[in-house]
Amino acid sequence: LHGQNRDHEHARFLDWLLRQLEEQRADVLLIAGDIFDTINPPLKAQERLYDFIVSAHRRLPRLEIVMIAGNHDSGARIELPAPLMKRLNAHAIGRIGWIDESLDSDRLLLPLHDADGQVAAWCLALPFLRPAEVTGGGLGDDYLAGIRQVHE
Secondary structure (H helix, E strand, O other), X not given: OOXXXXXXXXXXXXHHHHHHHHHHOOOEEEEEOOOOOOOOOOHHHHHHHHHHHHHHHHHOOOOEEEEEOOOOOOHHHHHOOHHHXXXXXXXXXXXXXXXXXXXXXXXXXXXXXXXXXXXXXXXXXXXXXXXXXXXXXXXXXXXXXXXXXXXX
């Protein structure tokens, strides 16, 4: 499907998803990676995503959105609008971070609230782990060992 304009399909899907969130009175929407199909997505696809998040917040002000980067996403691109998204009850986690040699898990652990505003669950928003994030420096050069260290 390379070279094919998919904007109409994206728009229809996001309209459908918004209706489902309203009908189900969802508290949380978890977007588990591969938000885009390329590290450098078309501007229109990015606009569609952020317009959807704004619309979802307008219609469902209590809805929380958690979005993590997948292997097709640029973690930096996903996190770029994070400060603005927080104002829309949306969290964008694209990369992990380390403090000394310990995972900065506080940044990844998100409370999820129910309709009454009470913490109903916790989400570990763990994006796709890229080799550069889990190897090098004091972490060693073994990618699988780095992934194990994050999971531990």
